[in-house]
Amino acid sequence: SRQEEMLPRLTARASRVSSAAFPARGFATIQVGLPEAKEDITQVFKHDNVGIPEFKPRDNTAGAPSKLHEKKVWSQAEIDDALKTNSVFAWGPSDALREACPTIARGEGVWLYDKDDNKYLDWSAGAVCTNLGNSMPKEIKSAIQEQMETAPFVYGDLAVTEARAKLSSLLGDISPGDLNGFIYASGGAEANECAIRMARRYTGRYKILSRYRSYHGGTTSTLAMTGDPRTWATDTQITGFVKIPDPFPFSFSWGEDAEKAAKSALLALHEQILMEGPESIAAIFMEAITGSNGWLLPHPSYMQGVRALCDEYGILMIVDEVMCGFGRTGKLFGFMNFPGVVPDMFTFAKGVTGAFMPLSGVGMTDKIFDFYRTNAPAYGSTYSGHPLTVACGYATVKYILDNDIPHRVKQMEPTLAEGLAHIVSKHKSAKQARVIGLAGGIDLAGLEGDSLMHMHQAHPGVAFLRRRLREEGLITLLRGHHMHCTPPLIISEVAIVSSIYIHPSFFWCATCTTDFVPFVVLRFAERNFDWDRDT
Numbered sequence: 001s002r003q004e005e006m007l008p009r010l011t012a013r014a015s016r017v018s019s020a021a022f023p024a025r026g027f028a029t030i031q032v033g034l035p036e037a038k039e040d041i042t043q044v045f046k047h048d049n050v051g052i053p054e055f056k057p058r059d060n061t062a063g064a065p066s067k068l069h070e071k072k073v074w075s076q077a078e079i080d081d082a083l084k085t086n087s088v089f090a091w092g093p094s095d096a097l098r099e100a101c102p103t104i105a106r107g108e109g110v111w112l113y114d115k116d117d118n119k120y121l122d123w124s125a126g127a128v129c130t131n132l133g134n135s136m137p138k139e140i141k142s143a144i145q146e147q148m149e150t151a152p153f154v155y156g157d158l159a160v161t162e163a164r165a166k167l168s169s170l171l172g173d174i175s176p177g178d179l180n181g182f183i184y185a186s187g188g189a190e191a192n193e194c195a196i197r198m199a200r201r202y203t204g205r206y207k208i209l210s211r212y213r214s215y216h217g218g219t220t221s222t223l224a225m226t227g228d229p230r231t232w233a234t235d236t237q238i239t240g241f242v243k244i245p246d247p248f249p250f251s252f253s254w255g256e257d258a259e260k261a262a263k264s265a266l267l268a269l270h271e272q273i274l275m276e277g278p279e280s281i282a283a284i285f286m287e288a289i290t291g292s293n294g295w296l297l298p299h300p301s302y303m304q305g306v307r308a309l310c311d312e313y314g315i316l317m318i319v320d321e322v323m324c325g326f327g328r329t330g331k332l333f334g335f336m337n338f339p340g341v342v343p344d345m346f347t348f349a350k351g352v353t354g355a356f357m358p359l360s361g362v363g364m365t366d367k368i369f370d371f372y373r374t375n376a377p378a379y380g381s382t383y384s385g386h387p388l389t390v391a392c393g394y395a396t397v398k399y400i401l402d403n404d405i406p407h408r409v410k411q412m413e414p415t416l417a418e419g420l421a422h423i424v425s426k427h428k429s430a431k432q433a434r435v436i437g438l439a440g441g442i443d444l445a446g447l448e449g450d451s452l453m454h455m456h457q458a459h460p461g462v463a464f465l466r467r468r469l470r471e472e473g474l475i476t477l478l479r480g481h482h483m484h485c486t487p488p489l490i491i492s493e494v495a496i497v498s499s500i501y502i503h504p505s506f507f508w509c510a511t512c513t514t515d516f517v518p519f520v521v522l523r524f525a526e527r528n529f530d531w532d533r534d535t
Helices: 002-018 076-086 094-100 138-150 162-174 188-203 220-225 229-234 258-276 300-313 366-373 387-402 405-426 460-471 493-505 512-526
Strands: 104-108 111-114 119-122 179-185 207-211 241-244 281-286 316-320 345-348 360-365 430-436 439-444 482-484
Touching: 076 094, 094 460, 119 493, 138 387, 162 179, 162 387, 179 188, 179 366, 188 207, 188 220, 188 281, 188 316, 188 345, 188 360, 188 366, 207 258, 220 229, 220 241, 241 258, 258 300, 281 300, 300 316, 360 366, 387 405, 405 430, 405 439, 405 493, 439 460
Parallel strands: 207 241, 207 281, 281 316, 316 345
Antiparallel strands: 104 111, 111 119, 179 360, 345 360, 430 439, 439 482
8 A cells, every 4th residue: 555655646746757867967868758759768778988899800811731732651750740730639738648549451360560560469459449449340341331331321300321320120130128219420429429318308307317426428418417527527517417326435345245335335326316316317327337437337236226226217228338239248249248137228339349430329218219209309410320331330340240249259258367366466556356257457556555646636656557568569548547358349369468477577576577488378278288389
C-alpha cells in the first residue's frame, strides 16, 4: 500500500525530469520510462576518440621449397638441422627429446635400424602399439594397397565402404556379450572423447569418474579425465571429471592382502558415489589394467565390484582398452582377465592396426547402440571410418586371430616374468616388476632402493638410464619412475632373454653379468635353443 501511495508522486516527478537536459554539465538528454513518438532519443552510448589501431602489414606470400627437397636422401646433419629448426616434440622439451632419439631408417621384426645401421630392440613396442613389430605382414599391406587403388577416401557420413562393414561385423563377432555397435576415430584420445560425450548424452548425466593413476589421452577432456600429473594442465579449464580412490595408492596401501585391499578401495568408491550423487554420474571410466602408469594389476574382485556398483546405480562402465586391447595381456581384451566383467562401452586404438595406420574406436552394447540409431552421438570427424584405416584394421584383426597372437603372448609371459624377477632380485635400483602377458615393467629406485622421485618430477637418473638403454641397443618408454617392458607381441623367446641379459649393464653391479648366465642357459636349454636356427 505504501508503494501505491508513492507511485503518483514518482510518476509526476519522472515526467518533469524526462524532458530536462543538463548541457552545462555535459550530459546528453536523460530518458526516463518508455519514449513517446515525438521524442528523438539516441539510446546507444557513443565513445569519444576511439579508433582502429594502425595495421602493420607483413609478407604473407608462400615461400619456395629449398633445393634440399630435390634430394631423395638427406644426410644426418641435414635431418638434424631440419628437426631442430622446424619440428616440435610432444610430452617433453623438444631439444632434450630430439637429442635422445635416434634417426630410424628402417624396421624389421622387433628391431629398428638407424642410418648407420645400428640395431635397436623396440622394447616398448613404441608407445605400446607396434604389436606386430616393425615389418608389415603382406596380408595387411595387400589390404591397404587394394583399398588405395579402389576408394582411398570417402567421408563416412556421406558414403560407406565394404571395409567399414567388414571390420564392424568382425568386431561384433569377437567382442564379449552384446558389444555390437562400433564408431571409429583416429587416435585413442579421440575414442575416449567420443565415449565421454556418448555416455553423457545417453544417461543425461555429466560426471565422469576415473582413477588417479591413469592416462586417457591428450585432448582437453581426456587429459582432464587422466589422473596422473599430466592432468594438471587442465585443472582450471574444465569441470565434470571426478577422481576416485585408486586400488593402488601411490603413498599408502589398502593392505597386504590383495582381496581385502580391493574391498577397501571399493568401499571408498561406494562412499564417493553416494556423496557425489549417483544420479549425477554418467560413467566410471578406467583401464582394466593400468598401462602408462605402471601396469597395475588389480585383484579380480575389484573390477567385478566396479561392475556391480555401476549396475546398482545405473552408471555406465567404460573400459579404456587403448593399450591392452588385441592381445597385449594374453587375452583379446584386458577386461577379459576379470571373470564375468563386460563393460557397457570400451575404447580401442593402437593394437587394432598394430600402429600401421591411425585408427581407434568405441564399442558399445546393443542398448546404447539402439539409442544412437535415432539420436546423434555428438561426435564426428572427417576421418571417422576412413577407408584405408578400417581396411588396415580389418586385415590386422584377422591376422591376430589367424595367428592366435593372444595365445602366443601367454606362452611368452613366463620368460618375461622370470627375467624381470631376476633383475629385481639382483639390483636395488629395480624396486618391483609386474607382468601380465607381454605387458610389464620395472619400478625404478635410487642406488640403495630408496624412492627416486614423485611422478611429476624429473630425475637425472632417468635421463642416464635412457641414454644407457640406447647405447646398449634398447629403445623403450620411460614414464616417471617406471620403465616399460612391453615388446611387440611377435617377439621370440630368444629376443626376450637376450634383452633381459643386457639389462645388468645399466642396472649396475659387480657380478651382474655372471649372475645372469644361469638364467640364460636354463631358458635356452628348456627350449632346445639352436643359435643358428633361432637367432
